[in-house]
Amino acid sequence: MQKLILVFLVLVGSQVLGQGLSTKNKKAIELYTEADNYRVRGQFTQAINLLNEAITRDKNFEEAYYRLATIYKAQEKFEWAQQTLEKGYELAKPDPRKRMYLYELAAVNLWQGKYEPCKKYATEFLLIEKDDYKKVALAKVWQTQADYALANTMAYDYVITPLSDSVNVFPMQYFPTVTADGMQLIFTARYGGNRNDNEDLVVSTKRPNGEWGEPVSLSANINTVQREGASTISADGRHLIFTVCGASGCDLYESRKTGNNWSKPKNMGPNINSARWDAQPSLSADGRELYFVSERAGGLGGYDIWYSQLTDKGWSKAINAGPAINTPHDEISPYVHVNNRELYFVSNGLPGYGGYDIYKIQKAEAAWGKPINMGKPLNDHHDQYSFIVSALGDQGYYSREESKNRSRLYRIVLPQQLVTSFSGNVVSGTVTDATSQQPIRAQIELYNLVEKKSVSKVFSDSVTGQYLIVLPGGAEYALYVDKPGFLFNSEYFNYKEGNQHAVTKNITLEPVHENAAIILNNIFFDTDKYELRPESMLELEKVVTFLANNPSIIIEIAGHTDNSGTETYNLKLSENRAKSVASFLVSKNIKQAQIQIRGYGSKKPRVANTTDYNRQQNRRIEFRIIAITSK
Template identity: 40%
Template sequence: MQAFAQRQAVETINLLNQAIERDTGYTEAHLKLGQVYEFTRQPEQALEAYQRAIRQQPDKPSSGLAYQFVGVYLLKRGQYSQVIPYLERFSKFFAPHSAQGKRVERLLQTARFGQQAIQNPLSVKPQPLPAAVQAYPSQYFPVLTADEQTIVFTVLKPEGDEDLMTATRQAEAWSAPVSLAANINTVRNEGTPSLSADGRTLVFTACNERNGLGSCDLYITKKTGNAWSDPQNLGAVINTSGWESQPALSADGRRLYFVSDRPGGVGRRDIWCSDLGDDGEWKKPYNLKTINTPFDEASPFIHANGRTMFFASDGLVGMGGYDLFMADSTANGWSNPQNLGYPINTADDQAALFVTANGTRAYYSHEEAGDKQRSKLYVFDLPESIREKIKPVSYVKGIIADAKSKKPLNATIELIDLATNQVVTRVKSDSETGQYTAVLPSGGEYALYVQVPGYLFKSLSFDFTQKREGEALALSVPLEPIVSTDKGGPKSETLNNIFFETGRFDLAEKSRTELERLVQFLQQNPKVQVEIAGHTDDRGDAAANLELSKKRAQAVVNYLAKAGIPATRIRSAGYGETKPLVANDTDENRRLNRRIDWRIL
């Protein structure tokens, strides 16, 4: 004991072993030996010493220290079956509702969950990303665009600096990573990025910045053409004098989840959420109280469907340390988090997960123990048991340009749920390139509107009521200017979200979204006069089709008139089956020919 007090570890171990040689049943010596091995960071030797003490005096409170170490150490190693008997006996030392009793019970829950999870493994086969991408000793926190063609991640450089890097994919080959931007990476640390679906809005963490509000703050930057704007601190609404990190942007960049240790949370580090207002300012964050625990949550990721969140927690029952969970946002709040299972989760801490828009693959980083700590990027196919819980999304991407000059346009693209008339997604096209990417949810009917001041708006219709799998669409959109240089004026546009029952001319309720857009356009352009034209396919009597087309066009005009558009600015016309867009030779072509067009007079 004198040697131990003087921190003479080698001498202490030698003397304790001599004592044990004289009396192998000397339990106190085994306990003290375990403590010294703990102190000198020799866990294997500590485990053996403590296990000997437990075997000699399994029911004495003095063995509590040994039980504590053995329980925690075996759990960290994932030896769940071996640790359960120790924890069950240890739990009998305490009253069930005491603080220590609850702590041991929590360890027992972890051990039983881990044992069950290992007995029922998921089919997961992680593959490292190509060596060309893994150019640093450690790279982690990967995020990708919706099309999986661009990846951004954090690297730890040999000099200890964290920076953001990016790589792009051509076919199946990844480029070597390059610095995201010289005006983003500094000599200080930047990391944990989050990208919008189109890859043109990025939120990241920077620590100890000169214009920071706390130890670590969140910053935002936007990409135009190939240039990123100078990062802006998200301000005092989002950042505090404490710690803000690990952002997760929604696909359209209008909702932000992040981790903070600010006051008012459930635990020490909680997940918070803020929405972007129509004024372009972030609203006061709110705490995800049904997700957060009295312990720590970390690395949230919101799937492109806007409702499924993946996150790490050390407060929910798992396999030890931080496990990855998923939960869905519903009309009644967040669903109970579900552990992703083994081997996605193990006894090691799990950092973060990025799941692709179509819900088929996941990207993550994994630390590999060795001579030096290394972290690599991996991808794996999600098991069907997880995939079926994720509502996949499609995405549409392309270029928006002037139909005549081909000049790229800075357009607003809005996706509307026709059942609720609510905006699901709102994004902008790149003002230099005209490129855009918009996420298309599955399982509903949606209208997509492309608008630029001075141009006719374009409406597109997507019916995903019968589809589950996310499918990518390439769709470039030419817009017709209101004031045309052509003698014939601008071409007509089809109102793709006007709906009628077969053979009828009364407007279906889900047509309201489209009609309101047309009203809005006419209100914003008070000098414009339009013709609303009805068309049918070639089925049935030609005269009856002509009459039906006239009545359908008139129904739209009547709606506009009731909305306050002067009758002098709108007129209706019916053309029956005389002006088909395509040959009436398939059901799909006939559907295209049954339409309402509008054009500037």
């Protein structure tokens, strides 16, 4: 993007040098003028031939060298542009012409990774240019990038490989996004090499052998005659937010998937979209924060990263991500990791290796830290875009522009020192009716047991019953599955120790009826104690809500132990634990008449008491519906 903007500036600026030409050769001037007519129409081959002929007529025709260099630069033939600029610089008269050459020589050297000459030319330019603040600002960035690149030559041990030709089937493919389970890769496909060629969203599904399948159109509801671009997919793969570009600009749209069908997209409205360019979304794994790129008023630079939070009333008015992330230049391609603590993004305004580099920034105590350059060879003097990282944080995907109008998708294995310490863990499965065995749509909500707050909320698919939720590493969680007319389901997960393997958990919900029972997996007691631990409060409040909403239901709170200890001791301990639960419920205005208690000791084990794990399963609190009275 930076290069395209600068090409435009150079093409406009070069016309100034066409006034008062240095040559007196009429034929050379005629060829120069004719070449300019071809140049402005984008017919570069004809323009190059005519300019070379003009130089043959007068080898000291300085403006012809400059004009020729701008064309090479537009074609991204930076070495040819550099050589041509050097010849013109030798012929150029003192300021202001020489400063134009210094500026352009700094740029084309940076884009070739020639940092020493870039620094030299940028420094010389800054010594004499004081008025053109835009060029001064860019030259300072180039100078900083050259200094950074010269001081940071060590390469990380990345393993970078292109995806197979069965995936990279389009002239250009970019902006990948992946579901949290790593099974679906969605990306933007451009069907031609020109910027205005049609773009669609396509999806590749991982095969049993681990290879990606051939991409297919995501949906006829999503891909239209307009250009559908950069997208983000929810962790469970059923909520898509994507970019739609038309003649008047780009906006963000959303679509939801039920079964195998995507809904008709809806514009996300004025809290997200502006009258300017809005694109490149990234949705957090909990679905509550949306990051995207906008050039709206109120930013810190050209393109800035903004974010919006999901409230009970919908998406909040977008807020600028602030100076920890945004610079006076351009920040694009945000990707918020599933741990919701790390943001990856691309910038051309931070210290780096030239052009757009990929950075990572971590959040602590609700504030962003300092951006970290992801280093070589991921970053180099070329532009990098659209980097995403897997849930475990050990690998990712990004697109690389290999030549003009040609890009491919790459898989990258991260070096250990750059692997996130806050990985995400995927729990997935189905939710079904225990009686009919049919899939049902239920709410699945995740709570941090220590912080006692909701972390994420999703719904199972009404057609397939499938769900997927991400549990950030480093905490203990309660997972609740709810649907009106059913007993809620309670699960416990301990991810305090960091990385875990993905878990499949198929859940059946019991319709409300007599003898329906559930295990309260998130009620905790210390060994040989019956006082409720603080992290039990979430589960107990769920029981309170259930009984308050169902006053006609009478339940039995049952305590169970393993076979350690005597039978008499176990009976007493289990009864006391049941009493503790009942006492809490009564303290929350649940009528005593709705509750009965019983301690079963070790008489009703779920599994044989043969291992520590099995004994843990047998130490539990259950509640069972023993009667449903008439209202």
